[in-house]
Amino acid sequence: MVILRPMAIFGMVSILIYGGLYWLLRRQDRAAVATALLLALFFMSGYFHPLIENRQMPELFILGTVWLLLPVMTVRQFLARKPVSRMVIRSFNIVSIFLLVMPVFKISAANFQLARLVLNPPVPETTLTAQARPDIYFIILDGYERSDALMADYVYDNSDFIDYLKELGFIVPECAQSNYMWTPLSLSSTLNMDYQEALVPEAFDHLDKTDWIQYHGLIQRSQVRANLEALGYQTVAFESSFAFTDLPDADRYIQVNRNPLTMPLTRFESVLFETTALRRWTETWMSQAADEGHCDQLNYTLDQLPGIAEMPGPKFVYLHFPAPHNPFVMTMDGEFDVSSEDIGYPRMIYYINDRMRDILQDILENSKIPPIIILQSDHGWTTEHRLQNLNALYLPGHTDLQLPDTLTPVNTFRLVFNTYFGGDYPLLPDVSYNSPEWRKLDLTEAPVVCP
Numbered sequence: 193m194v195i196l197r198p199m200a201i202f203g204m205v206s207i208l209i210y211g212g213l214y215w216l217l218r219r220q221d222r223a224a225v226a227t228a229l230l231l232a233l234f235f236m237s238g239y240f241h242p243l244i245e246n247r248q249m250p251e252l253f254i255l256g257t258v259w260l261l262l263p264v265m266t267v268r269q270f271l272a273r274k275p276v277s278r279m280v281i282r283s284f285n286i287v288s289i290f291l292l293v294m295p296v297f298k299i300s301a302a303n304f305q306l307a308r309l310v311l312n313p314p315v316p317e318t319t320l321t322a323q324a325r326p327d328i329y330f331i332i333l334d335g336y337e338r339s340d341a342l343m344a345d346y347v348y349d350n351s352d353f354i355d356y357l358k359e360l361g362f363i364v365p366e367c368a369q370s371n372y373m374w375t376p377l378s379l380s381s382t383l384n385m386d387y388q389e390a391l392v393p394e395a396f397d398h399l400d401k402t403d404w405i406q407y408h409g410l411i412q413r414s415q416v417r418a419n420l421e422a423l424g425y426q427t428v429a430f431e432s433s434f435a436f437t438d439l440p441d442a443d444r445y446i447q448v449n450r451n452p453l454t455m456p457l458t459r460f461e462s463v464l465f466e467t468t469a470l471r472r473w474t475e476t477w478m479s480q481a482a483d484e485g486h487c488d489q490l491n492y493t494l495d496q497l498p499g500i501a502e503m504p505g506p507k508f509v510y511l512h513f514p515a516p517h518n519p520f521v522m523t524m525d526g527e528f529d530v531s532s533e534d535i536g537y538p539r540m541i542y543y544i545n546d547r548m549r550d551i552l553q554d555i556l557e558n559s560k561i562p563p564i565i566i567l568q569s570d571h572g573w574t575t576e577h578r579l580q581n582l583n584a585l586y587l588p589g590h591t592d593l594q595l596p597d598t599l600t601p602v603n604t605f606r607l608v609f610n611t612y613f614g615g616d617y618p619l620l621p622d623v624s625y626n627s628p629e630w631r632k633l634d635l636t637e638a639p640v641v642c643p
Contacts, residue, residue: 206231229263234468314384314415316422320613325424325506326588327563328608329555331497333544333582334375334434334517336569338368340643341577348538353545357584360552362567367597367642368583369624370571374632376407378570379437379512382601383414385617388633399634408436416605420508423613428500428507430493433486433514442510444503446496448489480530487521487528490514494547498554501563516540516573537573552586562588564612566604579624579638587611598622598640 209230214223339350354364372378377388384391392406417427417439429439431447439445493513500509515522520536523529526543530536548567555563565586572580583601587593590611599607600622609615625635 233263314413314418316418317415317609317615318422320419320423320609320615322423322613324561326561326612327501327507327509327559328420328425329509329563329565330511331509331565331567332379332512333567333569334512334514335571335573336516336541336544336582337572337574337577338580338582338643341572341574341580342538342541345574345577346534346538346541348541350541350545353549354584356549357552357567360556360586361588361591362565362584362586363591363593363595364584365595365597365599367640368581369579369598369600369622369638369640370569370581371600371602371623372625372632372635373571373578373627374629375434375570376404376411376436377627377632378601380407380410380414382568382570382604383411383416385415385602385604385606387602387620387623388635396633399631404436411437412439412441417508417510419609419613423506425506425508427510428503429510430496430512431489432512433489434512437512439510446493448492483519483521483530484528486514486519487526490522491526494551498551498558501555501558512570513544515544556586564588564608566608568601568604570601579626580641596622597642600624 206227210223210227213226214220217223217226337345339354342348342350357364370378371381371387380391381387389396391410395406421427426443427439428444429442429446431440431445432438490513493511497509497511500507516537518533518536520531520533520540521528522536522540522543524539524542524546526547531539552565552567555565563586567582567584567586569581569583572578581601583599583604585595585604585607587608593611595607603619603622606615606617606619610617622640624638624640626638627633627635
């Protein structure tokens with residue numbers, strides 16, 4: 193639906209443009225060529241800005257040459273007052289085919305790669321057993337910093353919320369750190385209970401590339417999910433703003449409004465418009481529309497989460513909640529308001545804390561069997577504290593379990609399977625890695641930093 197709506201809109205606009213030009217020119221060939229010209233220029237125009245900004249001169253020269261030659265050829269042909277030549281038609285056909293084939297090829301290749309990964313899921317661990325099967329909630333608050341980091345970066349005292357979690361029975365390791373600084377590495381590692389060197393050793397041969405499809409596959413069809421589904425769990429997942437972390441093939445996939453007539457502007461549509469001639473005039477409007485949709489999605493997800501406890505049967509509930517990650521679109525009451533990081537990030541922390549208090553209480557009260565709840569962030573936020581993450585575990589019947597203060601996410605589900613399902617997963621050394629954003633697998637071991 194995310195792709196179909198803009199395709200339908202641009203298709204109807206193309207028909208209207210052609211109809212209008214045919215009415216003016218009274219010739220099908222010229223109306224068709226003029227329509228193709230306008231659409232080509234329209235969709236090519238938005239690429240100039242990033243090429244100029246990034247100083248990609250060869251690409252800019254090629255794009256500029258094509259952008260100038262097409263209208264020159266068309267005007268010359270029209271002035272000749274002859275039928276449109278085969279050369280002009282062939283040129284537009286080539287450009288049109290290129291503009292169509294390249295995105296289709298990329299989407300098809302990505303879908304093929306993802307399908308190959310999904311159709312070859314991990315083999316579930318057959319020695320696991322379960323007398324009782326409690327619901328398991330894996331709630332990832334994207335970019336939520338550890339308490340001492342929040343105080344250092346934003347002068348935000350988070351002790352009340354942490355104390356509340358401890359009163360409920362959560363275990364909160366004092367020196368919690370994420371294993372990686374970036375979401376695809378962090379989540380794929382947590383859900384497959386191992387480090388990237390073991391999961392994708394071949395990826396380390398190309399440190400300058402991030403294969404998003406590969407990580408999508410590792411997240412969508414993970415070892416954790418395979419193990420739990422083999423034990424009779426159904427998977428319940430929520431849509432997020434990051435498609436590569438979503439589980440659209442879950443037994444129940446919860447999405448915000450998908451009525452094409454009423455659903456808000458999506459991030460995909462916002463990015464699509466940025467590649468067109470409308471970029472300069474609609475950038476602010478599109479950004480605000482997408483931000484409003486993001487705010488609505490966050491609130492919708494929080495509204496739906498408590499009710500999952502009433503669903504029958506054992507459930508693995510997976511929620512990658514894209515906040516307090518930017519864009520910072522909420523007030524402390526959850527109303528829509530865009531603000532800067534220094535104001536918006538603490539606001540979203542406050543709002544998330546406020547909602548989570550009630551949500552966690554509702555989940556505990558409405559669950560027939562006390563559930564396992566993992567409230568965790570994939571990483572911190574600022575560059576200095578990117579690895580200092582939130583990590584809180586509710587382990588019913590084992591609230592006095594002695595966990596290492598340096599527990600990292602890679603060991604989360606090893607601990608769960610060992611404690612509740614007779615697993616024999618040895619805990620791995622808790623190691624955190626720094627890496628630059630443009631070379632995410634160029635890893636450097638980071639020291640453990642305690643409050």
